[in-house]
Amino acid sequence: VAHVHLGLALVHMRDGLIDADAQLRRALEQSMSQEEELRQNAEELFAINEELSNKQRELQQKNELLRLNEEHLERKVAERTHEISLKNQEMMDSVVYGGRLQAALMPYPRQLNVYFPDAFIFFQPQNIVSGDFYWFHKIGNKVYFATIDCTGHGIPGAIISVIGLN
Numbered sequence: 496v497a498h499v500h501l502g503l504a505l506v507h508m509r510d511g512l513i514d515a516d517a518q519l520r521r522a523l524e525q526s527m528s529q530e531e532e533l534r535q536n537a538e539e540l541f542a543i544n545e546e547l548s549n550k551q552r553e554l555q556q557k558n559e560l561l562r563l564n565e566e567h568l569e570r571k572v573a574e575r576t577h578e579i580s581l582k583n584q585e586m587m588d589s590v591v592y593g594g595r596l597q598a599a600l601m602p603y604p605r606q607l608n609v610y611f612p613d614a615f616i617f618f619q620p621q622n623i624v625s626g627d628f629y630w631f632h633k634i635g636n637k638v639y640f641a642t643i644d645c646t647g648h649g650i651p652g653a654i655i656s657v658i659g660l661n
Contacts, residue, residue, distance in 0.1 A: 587623075590650065594623040597653055600660045602631055610638045626652020628660060 604616045616629060626645035631638060645655035 590623045593650070593653060594620070594625075597624055597628070597657060600657060601628055607631055607640070611640075622649045624650060624653035626656055628656040630660060 601618075607614050607616065610631075610633065618625075618627075618629065620627065626649075627643065628645075629640070629642045631640040633639075643656070643659055645652045645659060
């Protein structure tokens, strides 16, 4: 009987070991499956990380190109602004000189005071040069005086006024 109990105990032990072995094999297979899944996930993450790194490098290169382009455009704008400023100054200098020439062509107010002692001239062009002008001239014992408003203002009017003065 003791042998029978010992045999049954060994059978139960064997069955237990078989069950434990089966459980360990399932756990090992599950662990290996999870390990493979983790490996695949790690590979995917590595690929995604590599792609993100490449995109980041591309963005940095594009940002650098944009920065260089912006600097280039800012230099061009500064150059053009300087050129425009110089041209504007040249034109203003010419217009001011034209205003002086125009004023030099008009009779001096003192000349008018010789004939009209109480007279005065108020001449204030809208611009530096003007299409308006005054004129007087003595012929014999008569003095002719005129105020003239040429069509236009600025340079076109000034050109017409110079023609009128002559």
